[in-house]
Amino acid sequence: MAAKQADQPPREDDLTSTIKSLALKAGGDVVGVAPVARWDEFVPEGYRPYDILPGAKFVVVVGTRGPTMGAWKCPDARLMEVNGYDFANDRAIHVVANHIETETGFYAMQAPTLPVAGHQPLMSMMLAAVLAGLGTRSFAANIILNPKYGLLYYSAAITTAELMPDGMLEQQVCPAPMCVATYRNIGKTPCMAACPADEGGCLDGSIDGDGRIEEVYYDRERCSTRSMNFGINSFQKALAEIIEEQDSERRSAMINSDFFTRSCTSMGHFKESVAQCFECMRVCPIGRAERKLQ
Ligand code: SF4
Numbered sequence: 365m366a367a368k369q370a371d372q373p374p375r376e377d378d379l380t381s382t383i384k385s386l387a388l389k390a391g392g393d394v395v396g397v398a399p400v401a402r403w404d405e406f407v408p409e410g411y412r413p414y415d416i417l418p419g420a421k422f423v424v425v426v427g428t429r430g431p432t433m434g435a436w437k438c439p440d441a442r443l444m445e446v447n448g449y450d451f452a453n454d455r456a457i458h459v460v461a462n463h464i465e466t467e468t469g470f471y472a473m474q475a476p477t478l479p480v481a482g483h484q485p486l487m488s489m490m491l492a493a494v495l496a497g498l499g500t501r502s503f504a505a506n507i508i509l510n511p512k513y514g515l516l517y518y519s520a521a522i523t524t525a526e527l528m529p530d531g532m533l534e535q536q537v538c539p540a541p542m543c544v545a546t547y548r549n550i551g552k553t554p555c556m557a558a559c560p561a562d563e564g565g566c567l568d569g570s571i572d573g574d575g576r577i578e579e580v581y582y583d584r585e586r587c588s589t590r591s592m593n594f595g596i597n598s599f600q601k602a603l604a605e606i607i608e609e610q611d612s613e614r615r616s617a618m619i620n621s622d623f624f625t626r627s628c629t630s631m632g633h634f635k636e637s638v639a640q641c642f643e644c645m646r647v648c649p650i651g652r653a654e655r656k657l658q
Pocket residue numbers: 504505558559565566567586587588590591639641642643644645
């Protein structure tokens with residue numbers, strides 16, 4: 365559809381409230397808006413929103429919950445990966461971008477969250493969520509926790525349109541008061557106790573006298589070997605071994621193995637970015653009330 369040039373550009377507060385309500389209707393749970401200048405302090409030239417879309421002024425960020433409340437209750441943790449994620453944040457952000465372009469005549473594009481080369485994506489959705497006032501970093505794998513929903517999945521749209529910005533959160537969401545109390549008692553918060561670095565896990569850290577994060581330890585490499593076993597990397601690794609295998613019976617067993625089958629499935633469903641471990645989030649009190657049904 366051709367973009368409509370608006371006779372009169374919409375007022376930024378009207379446009380902002382329209383795209384926020386569209387994003388929520390399209391499956392978003394939260395929406396925030398950040399001016400592009402907020403990136404200047406945190407990322408180098410070449411990785412700022414206006415480097416990706418020249419003339420960009422604002423970034424709209426949408427967060428969605430991913431796994432349903434029932435999926436969190438399922439006793440088989442592996443089903444969180446299989447059933448957990450429906451990309452509603454991507455859908456919602458496309459609705460936002462399409463509305464901006466077709467109804468206002470300004471440019472909009474989805475922020476690139478996958479690398480175009482190597483392993484570094486052009487934009488961090490974690491940073492975008494923080495800068496749009498939707499959450500703050502936590503002890504649990506640095507996951508950005510939203511004060512209402514806890515763990516969310518984020519997508520963003522960069523636009524040249526003028527919008528009304530949201531403020532960033534003033535209060536750190538993590539640690540929750542009960543986590544501070546647990547830390548004072550046993551020296552660990554619930555997420556650290558679920559995945560303790562000193563017992564082969566990935567998390568550690570300290571809380572200061574005011575109940576705020578003092579130091580965070582997160583073993584990202586160890587976590588990724590546990591929580592991201594299937595995807596493009598596992599497919600490439602298994603394929604290289606299959607090609608090298610001379611014994612045809614063994615090669616056939618490798619092709620039909622559980623590991624290679626799951627690697628193919630994860631690519632077919634484009635689930636590389638979905639973790640296979642949620643244990644630090646399962647014990648996190650933030651957002652737990654939103655997961656309660658009958
Ligand atoms: S995702 Fe799993 S492995 Fe990674 S920090 Fe959380 S509990 Fe540990």
